[in-house]
Amino acid sequence: MILYISPIPTAFIQRDIEMLRPTFKIIHLNFTANPYLLPVYFIFQFIQLLILLPLTSKYLCFFAGYHTVIPVFFGKIFKKEVIIECGGTDAMNLPKIDYGNYRKKWLKKATIYSFKNCSLILPVSYSLVKSTYTYDKDSPKNQGLLHLIPDLQTKIQVIYNGFDVEFWTDDQRKKFPFSFVTVATGISKKNRALVKGIDLVLEMAKAFPSYTFTIIGDSEFKTTLPNVTLLPPLNQKAIREVYRQSQFYLQLSYSEGFPNALAESMLCGCIPIGSNVGEISKIIGDTGFILAHKDLALLHNLISTLKEKDLESLRKASTQRVKNKFNYNLRKKKLIAVLT
Incomplete structure (x- = not known):
């Protein structure tokens, strides 16, 4: 059984779960984006993971952050594979707009710990691995995992997002101009x-x-x-x-x-x-x-x-x-x- 762990439910996370469920048994556990609820959720997640441990073969997480600290810890202690899908905010540092996991001391520590100690990182784009940011001259140019965590040794494999071309279709109607x-x-x-x-x-x-x-x-x-x-x-x-x-x-x-x-x-x-x-x-x-x-x-x-x-x-x-x-x-x- 794979435990799929995410900070909040989103459409793209649900799409991945639907993609994998015909092949694997998956249980989806959500964490929280509310900082005031973190202590409660850490305890709750620890209990959940402990109960499910005998059935768990590996952990699959979307984004790195507070919600991946305990799964990564369990993975190391109990020899379970932990795979983190890197999605964006966990590989960017843009303090001008208060964006990215690396702008907050403890969130930064949680993110770096998770990436350094997981089994595999699956970014959705190469820009999240290492990139030069040029869109706004007032923001740090060096972005991506290898710039933000220079001593990162974890294996990285980029897998692009994919889309259902049978559902998302152009029906050839006349568009509203402009x-x-x-x-x-x-x-x-x-x-x-x-x-x-x-x-x-x-x-x-x-x-x-x-x-x-x-x-x-x-x-x-x-x-x-x-x-x-x-x-x-x-x-x-x-x-x-x-x-x-x-x-x-x-x-x-x-x-x-x-x-x-x-x-x-x-x-x-x-x-x-x-x-x-x-x-x-x-x-x-x-x-x-x-x-x-x-x-x-x-x-x-x-x-x-x-x-x-x-x-x-x-x-x-x-x-x-x-x-x-x-x-x-x-x-x-x-x-x-x-x-x-």
């Missing part, structure tokens, strides 16, 4: 909004009042801009419907590992516009547009010139790129091979 969508949860918190680039989305909404912008994911977030539609978290079918109506997807994040929504929207025929962080430029390739630096003038110029582009060709190319490079079955095959 309609832009982005998905971002938790953006009612200021630093989360900055991480997801919502400040830039709102600036573009002000600059282009005839264009429409949709933000999905946080019912608490507010704006008075008339051309911005705010939607709460939606199920996958509802999100797919928004993608199929929208012409462009905005991924203007300050930091990302491998953004799932970007690839899913591309499969639905959205033309991608993304920031030059993480794996975004490799996902988009030549099928969309990259904002090289966090610069409003650059972004304004990019949006202004969209009318001059062959948008229909980009629509088709973006869908095909994700089908070819980031297929669900490829990730499934690689994960199963690692866990077998």
Whole structure:
């Protein structure tokens, strides 16, 4: 039996569990993102892992942090394999926007301990292994596990995210002209909004009042801009419907590992516009547009010139790129091979 341990439930974690359940027996245990509840959850998790220990063959964790300390400790003591999927915040240090596990003393210690003492690290992108950050000149350039933990010796294997090309499809309907969508949860918190680039989305909404912008994911977030539609978290079918109506997807994040929504929207025929962080430029390739630096003038110029582009060709190319490079079955095959 594999114990799958995560800090909070998310759609991409659920997708991995569904991917693996036909092959393995999996029990999913969630931790907490609430710092005030940490002592209680440490005790609760210790009891859970102790009870399940005789049945456990290995631990699979998404992200490193407080929730991986006890599984890694158990792995070392009881000779169980512990695999950590590195997703983003656990391989980044961006103090300007208060992002990344390395900005807090004890979270940093928990993250480093977990990565140093686990059996295998599975980042979702090469940028999380070692990268040079150039999007914002005021942030540290050296990012990724090998920069942040220079003496890290644990084996690393990158496995990209994969997407269901049978579900996320472009139904070829006519798109609403110059309609832009982005998905971002938790953006009612200021630093989360900055991480997801919502400040830039709102600036573009002000600059282009005839264009429409949709933000999905946080019912608490507010704006008075008339051309911005705010939607709460939606199920996958509802999100797919928004993608199929929208012409462009905005991924203007300050930091990302491998953004799932970007690839899913591309499969639905959205033309991608993304920031030059993480794996975004490799996902988009030549099928969309990259904002090289966090610069409003650059972004304004990019949006202004969209009318001059062959948008229909980009629509088709973006869908095909994700089908070819980031297929669900490829990730499934690689994960199963690692866990077998």
